[in-house]
Amino acid sequence: MQKTTLQMAASSPTAALPVSLADVEAARERIRGAVLDTDFDHSRTLSEMTGADVWLKFENLQFTASFKERGALNRLALLSPTERARGVIAMSAGNHAQGVAYHARRLNIPATIVMPEGTPTVKVENTRHHGAEVIVTGRTLEDAAHFARETAASRGLYFVHPYDDAAVIAGQGTIGLEMLDAQPDLDTLVVPIGGGGLISGIAIAAKARNPKIEIVGVEAVLYPSMFNQIRGETRAIGGDTLAEGIAVKSPGVMTEQIIRALIDRIDLVSEAALERAVALLIGIEKTVVEGAGAAGLAAVLSAPERFKGRKLGLVLCGGNIDTRLLASVLTREQAREGRLSRVVIDIPDQPGQLAKVSAVIGDAGANIIEVYHQRVFTDLPAKGTELHLVIETRDRAHLDLTLAGLRAKGYEVEIKGGPVGGAR
Numbered sequence: 001m002q003k004t005t006l007q008m009a010a011s012s013p014t015a016a017l018p019v020s021l022a023d024v025e026a027a028r029e030r031i032r033g034a035v036l037d038t039d040f041d042h043s044r045t046l047s048e049m050t051g052a053d054v055w056l057k058f059e060n061l062q063f064t065a066s067f068k069e070r071g072a073l074n075r076l077a078l079l080s081p082t083e084r085a086r087g088v089i090a091m092s093a094g095n096h097a098q099g100v101a102y103h104a105r106r107l108n109i110p111a112t113i114v115m116p117e118g119t120p121t122v123k124v125e126n127t128r129h130h131g132a133e134v135i136v137t138g139r140t141l142e143d144a145a146h147f148a149r150e151t152a153a154s155r156g157l158y159f160v161h162p163y164d165d166a167a168v169i170a171g172q173g174t175i176g177l178e179m180l181d182a183q184p185d186l187d188t189l190v191v192p193i194g195g196g197g198l199i200s201g202i203a204i205a206a207k208a209r210n211p212k213i214e215i216v217g218v219e220a221v222l223y224p225s226m227f228n229q230i231r232g233e234t235r236a237i238g239g240d241t242l243a244e245g246i247a248v249k250s251p252g253v254m255t256e257q258i259i260r261a262l263i264d265r266i267d268l269v270s271e272a273a274l275e276r277a278v279a280l281l282i283g284i285e286k287t288v289v290e291g292a293g294a295a296g297l298a299a300v301l302s303a304p305e306r307f308k309g310r311k312l313g314l315v316l317c318g319g320n321i322d323t324r325l326l327a328s329v330l331t332r333e334q335a336r337e338g339r340l341s342r343v344v345i346d347i348p349d350q351p352g353q354l355a356k357v358s359a360v361i362g363d364a365g366a367n368i369i370e371v372y373h374q375r376v377f378t379d380l381p382a383k384g385t386e387l388h389l390v391i392e393t394r395d396r397a398h399l400d401l402t403l404a405g406l407r408a409k410g411y412e413v414e415i416k417g418g419p420v421g422g423a424r
Contacts, residue, residue, distance in 0.1 A: 034106070060316045066098065093247070164252030
């Protein structure tokens with residue numbers, strides 16, 4: 001994990017902030033019955049792995065598979081009759097879009113959603129399914145936002161900001177109330193940061209309930225936008241991240257004010273850590289979480305010593321991940337764990353050689369997934385060939401045992417590189 005600590009003082013935590021505990025409590029009453037009070041469950045296995053007492057808030061189980069509908073509904077519910085009749089517009093990489101679209105349809109409010117190019121197909125199609133007009137334009141979220149604002153002005157639509165809006169922040173803060181209602185003695189909350197709406201709302205609620213509670217924000221190392229804002233640094237921002245839901249280049253002005261006042265530090269997590277967290281949540285908790293939703297767990301797994309002995313609340317903030325991407329993440333994690341490996345074996349180009357190699361691998365209890373021969377692009381003599389195999393083993397120790405068996409039979413074996421970032 002590439003990690004940096006951000007310490008922030010808060011002598012009077014919630015004074016003079018744009019959102020109050022009363023706003024969050026009012027939002028809870030406003031959205032009650034239309035948004036799930038999601039499960040907040042203890043994870044025995046993750047607790048054993050990290051040395052912390054880990055509790056998971058399953059916001060990926062909302063109807064739209066994201067916490068975003070809380071803030072969206074609270075904002076929509078506060079619109080005037082005239083604003084409702086004209087309709088709303090939002091820009092989003094997916095989850096805010098679905099939240100606005102779904103609840104706008106429930107409330108009979110026309111909705112237009114602007115989504116940047118590259119938004120996962122599952123999020124685009126789900127948004128259309130909820131009845132919104134979807135416009136895909138702009139290379140970045142900021143480009144989409146500019147287009148959305150221009151469209152709002154030209155068509156007289158109300159612009160529903162995904163994070164820099166007091167009503168949206170208050171709606172997201174209801175998660176903090178639910179976590180502390182369920183487990184009042186939480187020591188630490190670990191929350192992903194994109195634009196900052198989620199962590200701002202949770203911090204307002206949590207610090208008002210317990211000023212001593214530690215709140216840790218998490219950003220992808222490729223998108224340290226809020227970290228840069230707070231620290232005055234200029235770390236590079238951009239790149240293809242698994243956590244596209246928090247891939248924000250320009251965080252909110254309102255959220256920055258709240259984060260400066262209430263957040264204890266921000267951790268940055270690598271892509272490998274995000275992939276590992278997504279895979280573990282499927283393997284251990286049997287729950288599908290997108291990259292942004294797994295960011296909190298990625299931070300804890302990357303530096304367990306910083307959380308050891310503490311009672312942690314982690315927000316699994318979304319579960320909208322493209323199935324192809326999810327399959328890739330799971331396969332890459334198998335490779336990192338030594339459960340799936342690509343090996344090259346030098347063999348004579350003679351009948352029966354593949355059967356002999358297969359027998360050794362089978363005797364070791366391993367399984368061959370893929371096989372092909374390389375006879376042309378190799379430095380071996382013309383009567384030799386490279387046998388390329390993808391083999392499945394239980395773990396790295398089992399892989400070592402299988403390779404030892406092949407070498408004991410006189411075969412030269414080389415392991416080819418796996419996914420980048422395998423070392424954690």
